[in-house]
Amino acid sequence: MGNFTVVLVDIGNTRTKLALSDGESLSSVVELPTGEFDSHLLSKPMDAWVLSSVVPPVGTVWTELLSKKAPGLTLKKVDNFDITFDVRKKAEVGEDRLADIEGAFYLGLKPPFITIDFGTASVINLVTPQHEFVGGVIGPGVMSSYECLTSKAALLKEVPLDVPEDLIGRDTKTNLESGFILGFAFWAEGFYARLKKQYPDLSAVLTGGAAKIIHQVIDFPAQYEPHLSLLGLLRVLELNKHLL
Incomplete structure (x- = not known):
């Protein structure tokens, strides 16, 4: 995918996992307590993002922040799965x-x-x-x-x-x-x-x-x-x- 950069965010009950990807593999995987935000990652250029969350208020904040940077997907709004x-x-x-x-x-x-x-x-x-x-x-x-x-x-x-x-x-x-x-x-x-x-x-x-x-x-x-x-x-x- 060339220089394509996607940010992946998985918000769990206690920990949030973040990663950068070229659309094919992961890089720069980090974890932080759910409710905290990674300003360094949010400052990076991105072409897209994908987010899953089981903590709706935190997911809403992340979605708002990421939407200012690039188009993205949340799992609750996508329509295609393998199942x-x-x-x-x-x-x-x-x-x-x-x-x-x-x-x-x-x-x-x-x-x-x-x-x-x-x-x-x-x-x-x-x-x-x-x-x-x-x-x-x-x-x-x-x-x-x-x-x-x-x-x-x-x-x-x-x-x-x-x-x-x-x-x-x-x-x-x-x-x-x-x-x-x-x-x-x-x-x-x-x-x-x-x-x-x-x-x-x-x-x-x-x-x-x-x-x-x-x-x-x-x-x-x-x-x-x-x-x-x-x-x-x-x-x-x-x-x-x-x-x-």
């Missing part, structure tokens, strides 16, 4: 889920597949062989539930969690690692195993902050892509250039 929808309430489908699903298509995954996002919430999305998004699973997030527990249990202090060496912890830190790292790995494995019976060719991709550790201990084949949602925004751009 059709077979859910009860399409309007309730979060833009983050659409970004993850399109990121899987960007990576070349062929349906049926699931995306598993270990972010503020733990979210599974299922796409069937017919390219239908039929829903998924929303559960507690690894770190949000961990922080909740340590804030309410007087004798449990928040410590960094690492890859557990054993199934059974031998001190408080390793007990917590077994409970949260292995516990959420088992959560993902359980859903994968049951869905695999229904869809024998099922593939999977993991993303989200805690996936950096969890993908090392799961016992089913899955790709790990830390920037899945941003890659999904690139795929959305490819499918919806006519709207710019």
